[in-house]
Structures are given as C-alpha cells and as structure tokens.
Amino acid sequence: MSKLSEMGNNLYSGRVSIDIVGRRKLWYAIALVLVVLAIVAPVARGGFNFGIEFRGGSEFRIDGVGSTSQQVARDAVTSVEPESQPIVTSIGVDSVRIQTEQLDDVTTEEIRIALASAYGVESGAVTSSFIGANWGADVTSKALNGLIVFLILVSVLMALYFRTFKMSVAALAALAHDIVITAGIYALTGFEVTPAAVIGLLTILGYSLYDTVVVFDKVRENTVDVEFSETTTFASQVNLAVNQTLVRSVNTSVVAVLPVASILFIGAFILGVGTLRDIALALFIGIIVGTYSSIFIASPVYVHLREKEPRFLIKP
Amino acid sequence: MAASSTVKSARKSLAWLFVILAGFTGLIGFGSLTDENASFTPKLALDLQGGTQVILAPLLLDGQAVTTEQLDQAVAIIRQRVDASGVSESQVITQGDTNIIVSIPGVPDENTLALIKASAKLEFRAVLVTGQGSALTEVDGTDATGDATTAEPTPAETPTAEQPTPVDASDLNWITPEIQQQFDALDCASAFREPGQIDDPKVPLVTCDVSGTAKFILGPVEVDGANISDASNGTVQSSTGASTNTWAVNLEFDPEGSESFATVTQRLFPLEQPRNKFAITLDGFVITAPTTQAVISNGSAQITGSFDRDSSKVLADQLKYGSLPIGFEVQSQENISATLGQDQLTSGLLAGLIGLVLVVIYSAFQYRGLAIVTVGSLVVAAVLVYLLIAFLSWRQGYRLSMAGVAGLIVAIGITVDSFIVYFERVRDEIREGRNLEVAVENAWKRSIRTILASDAVSFTAAATLFLLTVGNVRGFAFTLGLTTIVDLIVVVLFTHPLLRLLARTKFFSSGHPWSGFDSKALKASGYMGRGQFRTAANLSPGKAGKVSKEAATRQTISERKAQQAAQEAEKSGGK
Numbered sequence: 001m002s003k004l005s006e007m008g009n010n011l012y013s014g015r016v017s018i019d020i021v022g023r024r025k026l027w028y029a030i031a032l033v034l035v036v037l038a039i040v041a042p043v044a045r046g047g048f049n050f051g052i053e054f055r056g057g058s059e060f061r062i063d064g065v066g067s068t069s070q071q072v073a074r075d076a077v078t079s080v081e082p083e084s085q086p087i088v089t090s091i092g093v094d095s096v097r098i099q100t101e102q103l104d105d106v107t108t109e110e111i112r113i114a115l116a117s118a119y120g121v122e123s124g125a126v127t128s129s130f131i132g133a134n135w136g137a138d139v140t141s142k143a144l145n146g147l148i149v150f151l152i153l154v155s156v157l158m159a160l161y162f163r164t165f166k167m168s169v170a171a172l173a174a175l176a177h178d179i180v181i182t183a184g185i186y187a188l189t190g191f192e193v194t195p196a197a198v199i200g201l202l203t204i205l206g207y208s209l210y211d212t213v214v215v216f217d218k219v220r221e222n223t224v225d226v227e228f229s230e231t232t233t234f235a236s237q238v239n240l241a242v243n244q245t246l247v248r249s250v251n252t253s254v255v256a257v258l259p260v261a262s263i264l265f266i267g268a269f270i271l272g273v274g275t276l277r278d279i280a281l282a283l284f285i286g287i288i289v290g291t292y293s294s295i296f297i298a299s300p301v302y303v304h305l306r307e308k309e310p311r312f313l314i315k316p
Numbered sequence: 317m318a319a320s321s322t323v324k325s326a327r328k329s330l331a332w333l334f335v336i337l338a339g340f341t342g343l344i345g346f347g348s349l350t351d352e353n354a355s356f357t358p359k360l361a362l363d364l365q366g367g368t369q370v371i372l373a374p375l376l377l378d379g380q381a382v383t384t385e386q387l388d389q390a391v392a393i394i395r396q397r398v399d400a401s402g403v404s405e406s407q408v409i410t411q412g413d414t415n416i417i418v419s420i421p422g423v424p425d426e427n428t429l430a431l432i433k434a435s436a437k438l439e440f441r442a443v444l445v446t447g448q449g450s451a452l453t454e455v456d457g458t459d460a461t462g463d464a465t466t467a468e469p470t471p472a473e474t475p476t477a478e479q480p481t482p483v484d485a486s487d488l489n490w491i492t493p494e495i496q497q498q499f500d501a502l503d504c505a506s507a508f509r510e511p512g513q514i515d516d517p518k519v520p521l522v523t524c525d526v527s528g529t530a531k532f533i534l535g536p537v538e539v540d541g542a543n544i545s546d547a548s549n550g551t552v553q554s555s556t557g558a559s560t561n562t563w564a565v566n567l568e569f570d571p572e573g574s575e576s577f578a579t580v581t582q583r584l585f586p587l588e589q590p591r592n593k594f595a596i597t598l599d600g601f602v603i604t605a606p607t608t609q610a611v612i613s614n615g616s617a618q619i620t621g622s623f624d625r626d627s628s629k630v631l632a633d634q635l636k637y638g639s640l641p642i643g644f645e646v647q648s649q650e651n652i653s654a655t656l657g658q659d660q661l662t663s664g665l666l667a668g669l670i671g672l673v674l675v676v677i678y679s680a681f682q683y684r685g686l687a688i689v690t691v692g693s694l695v696v697a698a699v700l701v702y703l704l705i706a707f708l709s710w711r712q713g714y715r716l717s718m719a720g721v722a723g724l725i726v727a728i729g730i731t732v733d734s735f736i737v738y739f740e741r742v743r744d745e746i747r748e749g750r751n752l753e754v755a756v757e758n759a760w761k762r763s764i765r766t767i768l769a770s771d772a773v774s775f776t777a778a779a780t781l782f783l784l785t786v787g788n789v790r791g792f793a794f795t796l797g798l799t800t801i802v803d804l805i806v807v808v809l810f811t812h813p814l815l816r817l818l819a820r821t822k823f824f825s826s827g828h829p830w831s832g833f834d835s836k837a838l839k840a841s842g843y844m845g846r847g848q849f850r851t852a853a854n855l856s857p858g859k860a861g862k863v864s865k866e867a868a869t870r871q872t873i874s875e876r877k878a879q880q881a882a883q884e885a886e887k888s889g890g891k
Contacts, residue, residue: 008740012747059411068653090653091369097652131417132410138392139787146784154776161769195788196719202792203726206777210730210770214737217766248740251682255736256729258678259671263725266667276664279722287729 008247014240021239024300031177031297038184048183051192052087052101056133058108060098061091062126065119073098076118080110085192099131135195143198147205154209162220166305171212174298178208182286191278200282208290211252215294218245219302227311234312235303242299253291260284322753323820326813333696333809340703347710354710358702359421361405361717361791364661366654367421372433372644374414377510382414386641391416395786396637397431401629402713405720405791416644419652421715427630435599435643436634438541440577441521441534442486442584443593443605449504449529485535486583486591490520495533504528509600525602527622532602534595538580543573547635549628552620563623565632567616574615584608598631599643656718664718668725675728683739685824689814690735697731697806704798719788720795727799730774734807738763738815752819760812767807774800 010016020027042048062073068090077086077100087099096119103111108128116123155168162168182204186197222241226234264280306312347354359365374382374390387410395408398420407419418432482489491499502508504524515521517537524531546568551559569577584592585608595605596619604621623631672694680687701724708714741763745755778797781789818824 008743009747012744056409070653087655089366089369089655092650095650097369129412131412132388132391134407134409135787136388136391138388138395139785139789142785143781143789146781146789149784150777150780153780154773157772157776161772196722199719199723199788199792202777202781202789203723203796206774206796207730209773209777210733213770213773214733214766217769221762244744245740248736251736251740252729252733254678255675255732256726258674259668259725259728262671262674263664263667263722266670276667276718276722279719283722283726 011243011246014243017239017243018246019239020242020295021235021300021303024304027296027300031293035177035180035184038181042184042187045188045190048187048193049190051194052099052131052133053135053195054133054193055102056131057099057101058103058128059131060100060111060115060126060128062096062098062115062119062121064094064121064125065096066094067119068094068096070096072118073115076114077111080107080114102130135198147202158213158216162216164306167216167220167302169305170298170302171209171216173301174212174293175205175208177293177297178204178286178289181289182282185285186282189281191281194278196276196279197282200279200286203283204286204290207256207287208293211249211290212294212298214252215242215245215249215299216302218242219299234307238299238303242295246295249291249295253287256287257284260287322757322816326816329809329813333805336805336809337696337699337703340700340707344703344706344710351710356706358705358716359709359714360654360661361715361720362407362419362421362652362654363405363656363718364654364716365421366652367419368423368649369652370418370420370424370429370432370649371411371647372416372418373647375643375645377513382642384413387414387416390640390642390644393637393640394418394432397633399786399790400633400636401428401431402715404713404715405717405788415647423651424649427626429646429649431630431633433644433646434634435640436541436631437599437639438544438635439515439517439537439597440539440580441537441595441597442580443532443590443595444486444488444491444520444535445499445533446590446593446605447499447531449524449531484583485538485580486587487535488591490535491533495520495522498522499531499533502531504531513600515600521597521600523597523600523602525605526598530602532595532605534597534602539569539573539576541635541639543569543576544635545570545573547632549623549625549632552618562620563625563628564618564620565623565628565635566618567635569615569617571615574613577615577617578611578613581608581610581612585611661718661721664721664725668721668728671725672728675732679732685828686739689811689818690732692814693735693806693811694728694731696810697802700802700805701727701799704802708798714794715791717791720791723792723795724799727795727803731799731803731806734767734771734803735811737766738807738811742815752825753816756815756819764808764812767804771800771804 007016011018070088070090073088073096074086077084077098081100081103084100089097089099091097098115100111112126112128113123116126151172155165155172158168158171159165179201182201186193186201191197219238219241222237222244223234226232226237229237260280260283263276264284344354344356348356374387376382391408391410394416395406398404398406398408398418404421406421407417409417411417420428424432480489499522502522502524505528509523517540519536521534522532523534544567548566549563550566552562552564554560580594584594586592589607590605592608593605594608595602597603604619606620619631675694676687676691679690683690705714705716709716738759741759742752742755745759746752748755750758775797778793778800781793782797785793
C-alpha cells in the first residue's frame with residue numbers, strides 16, 4: 001500500500017488529525033491576503049487584457065494572393081506588433097482575412113504594407129476595417145443573468161439537500177474566493193482574456209461547488225445528532241469529516257489536474273496550441289484553488305456559522 | 317442467495333448499458349443510411365473546420381442611415397436566431413459602421429440565409445379587397461405587365477377630404493381612388509416592392525401573397541410581431557386530435573396582443589367575404605389570409621401556409637426573437653478556412669491522451685488492481701460521449717469546437733472523481749472491518765448519494781447556462797451537461813456492477829495486496845474492533861448507534877432488506 005492510503009487509514013480513524021477547523025483564523029488570514037492581492041495586483045498591472053472577441057479590433061483582407069498560407073500573415077503582423085496574436089483565415093481561393101486587436105492608424109498602415117509585401121501584392125489589395133466584438137455586451141449580460149439564476153438555484157438545491165442554508169452560504173463563500181483568486185492570477189500572467197478563458201472560469205465555478213458538495217456530504221453525515229453527543233463537539237466532527245475526505249480530495253485534484261497540466265505544459269509550450277493555453281491556465285489554477293477552498297474555507301466557515309447555535313452549545 | 321441476486325442485478329445493469337450503446341450505434345448507423353446529415357464522425361465547429369462567411373449590408377432607403385444601436389440590436393437578434401438552429405458557436409460581429417459578418421460552419425442553405433437576413437416584421441391586417449395576382453387591364457398580356465411595372469407604386473396616402481373618414485380598420489372608405497388605381501395596376505410577378513421598404517402601419521397596404529397568385533388591399537396594422545411572446549412550429553392537429561402533415565407556426569400573444577386580437581376577430585367574424593379575412597404579412601407580403609372562423613380570445617393563433625418543417629421552424633425562430641430593426645441583404649458569401657488547423661486539433665488530442673495516460677498511471681499507483689475498473693469506466697465513458705456527440709451533431713446541430721475538446725478533456729478528471737469517491741468509501745467500509753462484498757454494497761449506498769448531489773450541481777449549472785445564455789457559453793454548457801449525464805450513466809451502469817462482480821473474485825475479495833483493497837493494510841492501522849474504533853474519533857457509543865439509526869431511516873425497504881441479507885452473509889462468511 002502506498003503511503004497515502006496508510007495516511008488515509010490514520011486520518012479516517014482519527015489517529016492522525018490535522019486541525020483544520022481549529023486554525024481557521026490562519027486560513028481566513030491567508031484567504032484575505034490572497035484575495036486582496038488578486039484584486040490589487042492586476043489593477044496595479046493595468047487590469048485584464050481583454051481579447052479581440054470582447055473588444056472588437058481591426059480586420060485586414062488581402063485579395064488575389066498566390067498562396068493563402070496563414071503563417072506568412074502571422075509573421076508579417078508580429079514583425080510590426082510583436083505582442084499581437086492575429087487570427088488568420090483564408091477566404092475563398094485567393095483571399096486572406098486577418099483579425100487583430102484594435103490598432104491605431106499608424107500601426108494599421110504599417111501592417112498593411114507589411115502584409116502586402118509578405119504576400120507580394122499591391123498595397124491597394126489589402127483593405128482594412130474595424131470589426132465589432134463577437135462576445136458583445138448582449139452575450140455578457142445574458143451570461144451574467146444565467147449565472148445569477150444558477151447561483152440562486154444551486155443555493156436552494158443545497159439548502160434542501162443538506163437541510164441547512166448555512167452550507168449554501170459557506171459554499172458560496174468558498175466559490176467567491178476561488179473565482180477572485182483564479183481571475184487574479186490569470187490577470188497577473190498577462191494572458192489575453194479570451195472566450196475560452198471565461199469558459200474555463202465558468203468550469204471552475206461548477207467544479208468548486210461540486211467539490212464542496214462532496215466534502216459537505218461527509219460533514220453532514222458526521223454531524224447528524226452531534227448535539228446529543230457528550231464527548232465530541234460540532235467543530236471536531238466537521239474536522240474529522242474533512243480529514244476523512246482528505247485522501248479523496250488529494251486524489252481527485254491530482255486526477256483532475258493531470259490532463260489540464262498536460263494541455264497546459266505539453267500542449268501549449270511544446271506543441272504550440274495557443275487556444276488551449278488560456279482555458280488550461282484558468283482550469284489549472286482553479287482546480288487547485290477549488291480543492292483547497294472546500295477544505296480550508298468552506299468547512300471552517302460552516303463551523304463558524306453553526307457552532308454558536310444553542311443546540312450545539314448546551315450538552316444534555 | 318443474496319449473492320446470486322447481486323450478480324443478477326449487476327448483469328442486468330451491464331445489459332442496460334449495452335442496450336444504450338447499441339441503441340445509439342444502431343440509430344446513427346441507420347441514420348447514416350437514410351439521412352446525409354448523420355454520420356459516425358461528429359461535425360466540427362468554425363474554428364476547426366471553417367465554414368461560410370456571409371457579409372450582410374443593411375437595406376436602406378434613400379436618406380436613411382443605420383445607427384450603432386440598430387446594428388447592435390440586429391447582431392443580438394441574429395445571434396439568437398442562429399443559436400436557435402443548433403449549438404454551433406457561430407460568430408456574429410459588426411464590420412465598420414454598417415455591415416454585419418455572420419460566420420457559420422458548413423454551407424448555409426436558403427432557409428439559413430433567410431433566418432439571418434430577413435427582418436421578419438410580422439403584421440396582422442384586415443383584408444378589404446382581394447383579386448387575381450396580375451394587373452387588371454390585360455390578364456395575360458406580357459406588354460401590360462411591363463406597363464404595370466413602370467406604373468410606380470405610389471406610397472399609400474391618407475384619405476383625401478372628399479373621402480369619408482373610415483370608422484374602423486375594415487372600413488371600405490380606406491380605399492381612396494389612388495389606392496384603387498394602385499391595386500388595379502399591381503402585377504405580382506413584378507418587383508413591386510423595394511427591398512427594405514418600410515410600410516406605414518397606420519394606412520392601408522396594397523400587396524401580394526408570397527406566391528404571387530393573389531393581391532390584396534389591406535387595412536391598417538392591428539396587431540404586430542412585437543406583441544408575440546412566444547412562437548413555435550409543429551404540425552396541425554385535426555379535430556380528432558391526430559396530427560396531420562401540414563406544418564404551422566403557433567403564436568402566443570402577450571396580454572396587449574391578445575386583447576387586440578380578440579377585438580379584431582370579434583369585428584371580422586360577422587362580415588361578408590372577403591372582409592372577414594385576417595391577413596398575416598411578413599416583411600410586406602401576405603403569408604396567409606384565413607377566414608375568421610371564431611372570436612379568438614385566448615391569445616394564441618396558428619399560421620398555416622405553404623410551410624414545410626424547416627421553413628416553419630425558420631419563421632418561428634424569427635418571430636420568437638423579434639424582428640430586426642432593419643432588413644439586410646447578402647453582400648457576399650464566401651468559404652472561410654479554419655482558424656485552427658488540423659495540426660492544432662491533433663496536438664490538443666495528443667495532449668489529452670498524454671493526460672489520460674498520466675491519470676491511468678496515477679490511479680494504478682493509488683488503486684492498484686482497481687485501475688482496471690477506472691480505465692474500463694473511462695473507455696466506456698469515452699465511447700458513450702463520442703456516440704452522443706455524433707448523435708447530437710446529427711439531430712441538434714451540435715458542433716465540436718476547440719473549447720469543446722478542452723471541456724471534454726477536463727471532464728476526464730470529474731468523471732474519475734465519481735470512482736474515487738466510491739473507492740474511498742469502499743476502503744472506509746473495509747477499515748470498519750467488513751468483507752469486500754458487504755463493503756461494496758454499503759459504500760455504494762453512501763457514495764451514490766454524494767455522486768448524485770454533486771452531479772446535480774453540475775447539471776444545474778449546465779441546464780441554467782444552456783437555457784439562458786447565447787454564443788460560446790451555451791456551447792460550453794452543452795458539453796458540461798453531456799459529460800455529467802455520461803458520468804452518471806457510467807458509474808451506475810458500469811463501474812458499480814463491475815465492482816460488484818469483481819468483489820466476488822478471489823483476487824479482490826481476499827484483499828490481495830495488489831487488488832487496491834489490501835485488507836491487512838487497511839485494517840492494520842485503525843481497526844480495533846467495531847465500536848471501539850469509533851472511540852478513537854471521540855464518539856460516544858450512543859452516537860454510533862444514532863448514526864446508524866439515521867442511516868437506516870434514510871434507507872428504502874428494499875435497501876434495508878438487502879442490508880440485512882448482506883449482514884447475515886457477513887456473519888456466516890466473515891469470521
């Protein structure tokens with residue numbers, strides 16, 4: 001048997017117990033520092049770097065080219081704007097479309113010339129125009145609507161299932177922690193915010209709640225009838241539940257992170273898949289933070305909310 | 317005795333799984349023979365496969381300009397219409413100050429083009445006069461047709477002084493000499509309407525039906541598309557309730573629309589032909605002009621015409637999301653390539669595969685022999701997801717994008733979690749001193765609750781976001797919902813039955829060190845006899861009793877019986 005399952009035995013029996021609930025002031029302090037950092041640092045760095053899908057941008061079209069190679073266009077654009085990640089599409093048989101972030105007039109003209117010479121056409125064959133956002137305000141407002149309805153629904157669902165709304169509150173606290181930190185770290189890397197990254201963040205939202213529900217199911221089981229116990233307290237029963245699910249939490253997060261890490265490191269850095277880098281990064285941070293918060297935020301907050309209830313204080 | 321029923325029910329579950337897999341395979345196989353859209357290869361989205369770029373230019377009358385608000389509103393409506401036709405993650409963006417670029421996978425047919433470009437302004441007007449769809453002067457003379465075309469359709473004018481003022485919308489006094497003249501000269505075969513022409517809703521309209529066989533003088537607009545709260549398509553039901561082959565668009569009006577509709581039908585019902593007809597126009601053409609059969613006061617109406625399944629769906633989708641503030645024409649329609657090449661898809665899949673291998677290695681390290689169950693379950697899940705995607709890309713227009721591929725790769729982790737929750741529960745039961753067969757049954761009852769609760773959270777997320785959002789978010793929600801359902805099917809119909817069967821084999825039940833349920837290792841550290849074990853966790857014996865009582869109250873009768881049987885089996889076989 002591996003060390004982890006031996007550890008699992010000890011955690012399960014309570015022989016080894018990590019005092020998570022008792023040291024909650026420490027976890028709150030860490031969370032507070034991380035959340036503040038996640039909000040302040042990106043702002044100091046200039047906020048999110050929203051991509052063309054959100055802000056719109058510039059579009060170039062080259063007609064009558066001999067070869068519609070996409071790499072030629074990428075090289076031409078990055079020779080003028082090294083930071084740019086153009087989206088290149090070939091249209092019909094002899095046209096190429098290039099979409100970039102919004103550029104000023106001078107840069108637009110430079111890129112036009114660069115593209116014309118790269119494809120060996122007259123600069124008149126390269127036209128440019130502004131394009132709007134595909135992920136416009138209408139998509140964002142609909143997504144936010146959906147999100148609010150989802151959070152209300154899921155809070156009600158959890159309150160009904162666990163028979164206490166305090167678990168919903170604790171789970172939402174952990175969720176807010178995860179989203180803020182994931183978004184903050186994402187902004188810190190300076191990666192462009194793409195629809196894929198936002199979708200990664202939405203996945204984290206689901207994952208964080210999912211993971212909290214798994215831990216809370218054990219908490220619920222351990223704290224049934226705890227008010228009738230003479231030898232144990234509410235807090236220590238929650239702590240036991242967290243310890244008992246610790247091996248599962250570690251195993252799950254490792255298994256969930258492995259494919260994501262594979263996309264992030266192998267895919268993006270070795271094979272060069274630009275698109276997957278953004279979603280993989282958001283997921284990579286989010287899964288780790290999401291697992292951490294179920295244990296170190298959700299459970300202590302839940303104890304905080306409930307242990308002062310009269311029925312847990314007065315022992316029969 | 318109890319044991320053989322376990323085997324039976326395990327085999328039954330596996331048989332069901334086989335039925336589901338074979339069912340989808342059969343459906344798609346049958347579909348691929350009869351329907352060109354069906355295939356075992358899922359269709360790919362715009363980013364992976366390319367498609368068609370349609371540039372739409374607004375249809376503007378002289379001196380008319382399009383505002384940014386109108387353009388944004390049109391983009392939002394077109395996006396909803398495109399989304400309604402499937403989960404394809406299309407791109408709808410503005411270009412410059414006036415144009416809209418719609419990029420969709422595949423090649424759009426007439427219906428799709430109509431869906432994105434038509435303004436779809438629906439109006440209900442009372443019929444005043446009807447006639448044959450050609451100019452009155454010479455019925456079959458082609459020269460006369462030419463004359464009729466040159467006779468400029470003058471904009472409808474308000475009644476002149478000598479004309480009595482009409483009392484209601486069905487009043488024949490609406491017909492001024494000018495309107496009569498316009499009606500007489502009208503030839504439906506000619507292009508009598510300017511593209512993008514906007515009619516004044518307060519005056520009569522002279523127009524033709526869509527097929528060009530009849531022409532009409534219609535009263536002012538009484539109800540319009542803005543009063544529609546919902547629209548759907550379906551077949552017409554006969555009086556006996558059986559469905560016919562006639563396709564129709566069903567409309568639901570908002571309270572204001574319902575009221576006007578009731579008033580109008582009340583007025584038209586007693587009138588003589590053709591003034592008892594109520595014409596429905598779409599972008600200025602009459603789609604249908606049914607005779608009023610009854611006063612309609614329930615706020616719902618049905619439009620029949622020359623619809624088939626697809627065209628009725630197009631109209632319903634157009635009406636549901638509202639009419640565009642302006643009409644558009646297709647300026648150009650060109651093929652576009654994928655923005656991500658085949659090589660990128662291959663790289664993505666390769667990365668996913670490497671991730672999968674790492675998961676297998678890790679689970680073999682953690683769960684030894686049980687890794688067989690994990691790998692088997694993942695393979696079943698993968699096959700099921702693949703079949704479902706192929707099926708949905710045929711039936712629902714689902715298209716797999718790069719983000720979708722990433723979502724599926726991530727789902728590996730979430731699917732495996734169900735097995736981990738289950739396996740860890742089994743280990744907990746073994747730590748409590750139960751033998752494997754009993755441990756598997758007890759652990760299942762507890763873990764399926766956890767799995768159901770956590771999957772319910774994921775599924776709520778998927779369903780809510782799918783119903784309430786548009787664009788990429790909707791595509792994501794679809795993938796999430798799909799993998800959640802597959803996770804549940806696999807764990808119930810494959811993982812659990814397989815573990816039940818394996819628990820009966822000697823390798824696993826003896827607690828072999830490589831089985832993942834090494835009973836010695838699991839019991840060694842914590843187990844001190846039942847009851848005493850709990851003391852280690854600072855629990856009173858009374859509490860342990862209450863816990864099991866609580867668990868018992870949550871069981872169904874059959875579960876309780878099964879547990880009793882299992883406990884007996886444990887007593888006799890466990891020592």
